Amino acid sequence: MSQELFDQVYKKDKTEFIPSESLCDFYKTKVKTWLDRIQERGPLSILELGCGRGTLFENTALSEMEERLLLITGIDYSFWAIEKAKSRWRTMRPDFPNLNVQFFMKNVLDGPQLEKSYHLVVDSHLYHCLLDKNDQRKALKNVRASLKKDGIFVLETMVSHEGMRFQDPFFYEKKNSLLLKEDKWGALIAFRSIPSPLEVERSILEAGFSIEYFTIPPLLRVIPDEKRRESLDTDPQCLRIICRKT
Ligand SMILES: C[S@@+](CC[C@H](N)C(=O)[O-])C[C@H]1O[C@@H](n2cnc3c(N)ncnc32)[C@H](O)[C@@H]1O
Numbered sequence: 001m002s003q004e005l006f007d008q009v010y011k012k013d014k015t016e017f018i019p020s021e022s023l024c025d026f027y028k029t030k031v032k033t034w035l036d037r038i039q040e041r042g043p044l045s046i047l048e049l050g051c052g053r054g055t056l057f058e059n060t061a062l063s064e065m066e067e068r069l070l071l072i073t074g075i076d077y078s079f080w081a082i083e084k085a086k087s088r089w090r091t092m093r094p095d096f097p098n099l100n101v102q103f104f105m106k107n108v109l110d111g112p113q114l115e116k117s118y119h120l121v122v123d124s125h126l127y128h129c130l131l132d133k134n135d136q137r138k139a140l141k142n143v144r145a146s147l148k149k150d151g152i153f154v155l156e157t158m159v160s161h162e163g164m165r166f167q168d169p170f171f172y173e174k175k176n177s178l179l180l181k182e183d184k185w186g187a188l189i190a191f192r193s194i195p196s197p198l199e200v201e202r203s204i205l206e207a208g209f210s211i212e213y214f215t216i217p218p219l220l221r222v223i224p225d226e227k228r229r230e231s232l233d234t235d236p237q238c239l240r241i242i243c244r245k246t
Helices: 003-012 021-036 060-064 079-095 133-146 197-206
Strands: 044-049 070-076 099-105 118-123 147-159 170-173 178-182 188-193 209-215 237-245
Touching: 003 079, 021 060, 021 118, 021 147, 021 209, 021 237, 044 133, 070 079, 079 099, 118 133, 133 147, 133 197, 147 197, 197 209, 197 237
Parallel strands: 044 070, 044 118, 070 099, 118 147
Antiparallel strands: 147 237, 170 178, 178 188, 209 237
């Protein structure tokens, strides 16, 4: 899905932003343990890729778990997502005293992020929106360059499995691991990338990370169709990885 399409969707979207439940769960149950191991005093700097209309840390339970000040930079390439994130944050700020949040309109493919070094980079469901293998490689390279020495990269992304199936208007193109969606004119548009877990693992290692945690929760599924609420066993699985810059 292109930048323009994301932008159109965000421009029209009137629903309230709610941080991804699945990412919050991953953070609370696993990622937090890794952050607690960082001995360095002072604030923690966090980069959130593909933040959309807000940051994950607007989940109260999640931000309250951390006693340190969190310096959060949310980036997204959609103008409307970032406008809405900024205006929402202006009203939310008083409720989150330990968060210092900034949002920027930025493409992850445009080099290391904001010339800063982060303790943690979280991919906020962006990786599966990168449809081209070269773009995926470039994004991982930029993530690595944005991290401090020993910094952590957290990824939650869709992966394929044997029982994965799709119904109209979605079609899976196995040779490129692409989920296609038929638009109103009948044209098939690449919508998401759903590689095998092995393929993601290989890309992460090739990009210069060591993998410290790798799991595919057996019952967890990602619903690729934003109009559906209930997940199906035939939906893509969800891969969760915590890795470290080597
Ligand atoms: C599936 S949405 C997730 C949004 C948000 N994290 C959430 O959970 O609601 C993926 C987000 O990544 C953004 N995105 C996709 N490709 C991007 C790129 N190359 N650079 C920056 N943002 C990108 C989209 O605009 C979109 O907001």
